[in-house]
Amino acid sequence: MGDSIVQFLETWSPIDIVLIAQNFDRFLWGALTTLELTLISLVVGGILSIPLAIIRAGNNPFLNAPVWLFTYVFRGTPLLVQTYLIYYGLGQFEWIRETFLWGPILSQAWYCALIAFSLNTAAYTTELLRGSIVNTNRGEVEAAKACGFSSPMRMRRIVLPSAFRRALPAYSNEVIFMLHGSVVASTITIQDLLGVGRWLNGRYYLAYEGFITAAVLYFIIVLAVSRGFRFWEKHWLQHLYPREALEVKPAKGAASFRI
Amino acid sequence: MKFRKLMMAMTAAVMMLGMGSVQAADLRVGVEGAYPPFSWKESDGTLKGFDIEIAEAICAEMKRKCVLIEQDWDGMIPALKARKFDTIIASMSITEERKKQVNFSDKYYNTPAKFVARKGAGLEISKEGLKGKRIGLQRGTTHQCFMEKMYPDAELVLYGTQDEVFQDLAIGRIDAQFSDSIAADDGFLKTDAGKDFEFTGADQHDEACHGPGAGMTVRKSDDELRMELNKALKAIRANGVYQKINAKYFEFDIFGG
Numbered sequence: 001m002g003d004s005i006v007q008f009l010e011t012w013s014p015i016d017i018v019l020i021a022q023n024f025d026r027f028l029w030g031a032l033t034t035l036e037l038t039l040i041s042l043v044v045g046g047i048l049s050i051p052l053a054i055i056r057a058g059n060n061p062f063l064n065a066p067v068w069l070f071t072y073v074f075r076g077t078p079l080l081v082q083t084y085l086i087y088y089g090l091g092q093f094e095w096i097r098e099t100f101l102w103g104p105i106l107s108q109a110w111y112c113a114l115i116a117f118s119l120n121t122a123a124y125t126t127e128l129l130r131g132s133i134v135n136t137n138r139g140e141v142e143a144a145k146a147c148g149f150s151s152p153m154r155m156r157r158i159v160l161p162s163a164f165r166r167a168l169p170a171y172s173n174e175v176i177f178m179l180h181g182s183v184v185a186s187t188i189t190i191q192d193l194l195g196v197g198r199w200l201n202g203r204y205y206l207a208y209e210g211f212i213t214a215a216v217l218y219f220i221i222v223l224a225v226s227r228g229f230r231f232w233e234k235h236w237l238q239h240l241y242p243r244e245a246l247e248v249k250p251a252k253g254a255a256s257f258r259i
Numbered sequence: 260m261k262f263r264k265l266m267m268a269m270t271a272a273v274m275m276l277g278m279g280s281v282q283a284a285d286l287r288v289g290v291e292g293a294y295p296p297f298s299w300k301e302s303d304g305t306l307k308g309f310d311i312e313i314a315e316a317i318c319a320e321m322k323r324k325c326v327l328i329e330q331d332w333d334g335m336i337p338a339l340k341a342r343k344f345d346t347i348i349a350s351m352s353i354t355e356e357r358k359k360q361v362n363f364s365d366k367y368y369n370t371p372a373k374f375v376a377r378k379g380a381g382l383e384i385s386k387e388g389l390k391g392k393r394i395g396l397q398r399g400t401t402h403q404c405f406m407e408k409m410y411p412d413a414e415l416v417l418y419g420t421q422d423e424v425f426q427d428l429a430i431g432r433i434d435a436q437f438s439d440s441i442a443a444d445d446g447f448l449k450t451d452a453g454k455d456f457e458f459t460g461a462d463q464h465d466e467a468c469h470g471p472g473a474g475m476t477v478r479k480s481d482d483e484l485r486m487e488l489n490k491a492l493k494a495i496r497a498n499g500v501y502q503k504i505n506a507k508y509f510e511f512d513i514f515g516g
Contacts, residue, residue: 091430202399205360207337
């Protein structure tokens with residue numbers, strides 16, 4: 001039975017499914033590397049972006065200017081260039097190769113990608129959060145002031161929680177962009193999902209098989225991510241949706257009414 | 260009336276066919292440009308190297324105009340199949356695995372493959388010696404096939420171009436690299452960056468992976484072009500053009516036995 005299925009696929013399938021099946025574990029390992037890189041850089045970048053966004057939303061020019069420069073540079077240059085600068089660029093300097101950072105971190109492709117991705121997503125998330133902080137409803141801030149909240153407390157208790165929630169839909173885009181951007185890792189020798197696709201193409205000279213399998217797996221990951229965000233948006237942004245009219249069951253004999 | 264129209268159409272068709280054979284179409288050649296001394300790119304963007312000059316010589320022999328089209332190495336065969344060019348002249352080894360996808364002319368050179376490591380690194384070329392060692396090589400080459408077959412315990416680090424392999428070997432990200440010996444010698448060991456490095460171990464050869472040498476690659480449906488390329492190759496071997504180009508780049512005949 002198994003043999004006849006294999007034979008059927010080998011004869012009739014336009015792409016070499018048997019070869020994909022034989023190497024599918026490699027693709028799963030690749031997917032794991034992709035997820036790992038994307039998730040860790042989102043966490044690192046996310047944590048970095050919170051203080052940076054608060055600085056960008058405030059009006060201290062000495063703090064604001066360097067953060068602005070940072071986001072401008074990282075949003076203004078392609079991720080591929082940033083990754084190359086860190087991987088190939090830094091390695092060019094002998095004094096960097098002699099620091100303690102070289103052996104454990106900068107000589108490793110994985111860490112170079114992680115640094116580039118984290119800084120890149122930090123820059124985008126900073127600007128995204130800044131917009132969200134600036135657009136906080138005035139009334140909420142004034143109410144907190146009236147209740148005697150200090151400025152840091154206002155930020156922590158009122159502005160940030162609300163800003164995070166409102167940034168959620170835009171942030172889901174950033175997550176998907178970062179996932180797609182992580183293919184850059186394959187250009188600096190990391191065997192991520194695309195890297196495995198390229199390996200297969202390099203080994204068997206079959207472009208479709210490798211890249212279609214990678215594409216399908218990326219698609220599945222993005223589907224899961226966007227589903228997850230939709231769920232969280234429903235959960236955390238409930239208070240912003242137009243309220244559905246509640247039908248109140250009329251008491252006997254009374255006219256029905258809506259609240 | 261109808262008959263006259265048919266006659267005119269047929270005459271036109273015959274004339275067009277005739278013109279086609281008089282003025283040969285351009286030969287579009289896929290080349291790489293990141294594999295010195297076989298092909299590299301000057302700072303002004305012009306392509307140079309042994310492969311490039313062989314391509315020009317073949318075109319001249321065939322009396323067709325050469326259009327060189329640059330292509331990343333791991334997209335070579337897909338691009339040939341997608342008709343972005345008609346032949347690849349880019350040091351592509353003739354192998355069984357590739358013959359499943361494309362066809363080859365006769366070989367136009369054959370040089371052995373070798374490991375390169377830092378001087379005095381004491382790397383032993385054996386299954387045990389290479390176990391867990393980071394070996395850099397260019398993705399999609401015969402060397403990938405060779406390493407996966409002969410030394411499966413080595414950690415392969417795959418690069419898009421040979422230049423990147425040398426770069427990372429020089430700064431110590433990989434323990435050794437495996438490639439064509441000529442490419443390693445001229446592209447790295449003889450340069451400033453490669454002065455602390457040397458060939459390690461003997462020539463490496465596996466018939467199934469490395470094949471008989473580098474050939475010009477054509478689509479399976481283009482057998483006529485394959486024959487023309489073979490004829491042109493024989494001609495430039497016989498009239499000394501090949502030897503002249505060879506001497507410009509190498510001290511010995513790289514055509515091989």
